[in-house]
Amino acid sequence: MFKIYSKANCLVFMSKLETWGMPITEFKPTGKPMILAELPYTHETIGDYNDVSFVSVDDYVKLASEMERVISDERLGINKQVITALPYASNWEELFKLLL
Numbered sequence: 001m002f003k004i005y006s007k008a009n010c011l012v013f014m015s016k017l018e019t020w021g022m023p024i025t026e027f028k029p030t031g032k033p034m035i036l037a038e039l040p041y042t043h044e045t046i047g048d049y050n051d052v053s054f055v056s057v058d059d060y061v062k063l064a065s066e067m068e069r070v071i072s073d074e075r076l077g078i079n080k081q082v083i084t085a086l087p088y089a090s091n092w093e094e095l096f097k098l099l100l
Contacts (some may be wrong), residue, residue: 021045
């Protein structure tokens with residue numbers, strides 16, 4: 001897992017069913033941004049951490065906004081051309097065509 005964390009630009013952890021967020025604890029040493037569910041366990045797990053934002057688990061608009069903020073962060077050096085070149089589906093029918 002730590003090899004995967006080292007390659008990641010951000011941790012998005014929106015679990016509703018946790019009592020302790022182990023990925024949060026494991027990801028903290030990277031110092032990279034995290035987007036976490038706005039729930040008591042995430043606040044307890046993250047403690048004092050600079051680059052974290054909390055999103056209500058049902059607020060997909062805010063989640064998308066926070067993800068865009070991280071992608072646009074120049075200091076992370078995320079290649080936006082690679083992201084936009086990936087397969088994209090704008091509805092369920094397109095998604096199923098991609099998957100099948």
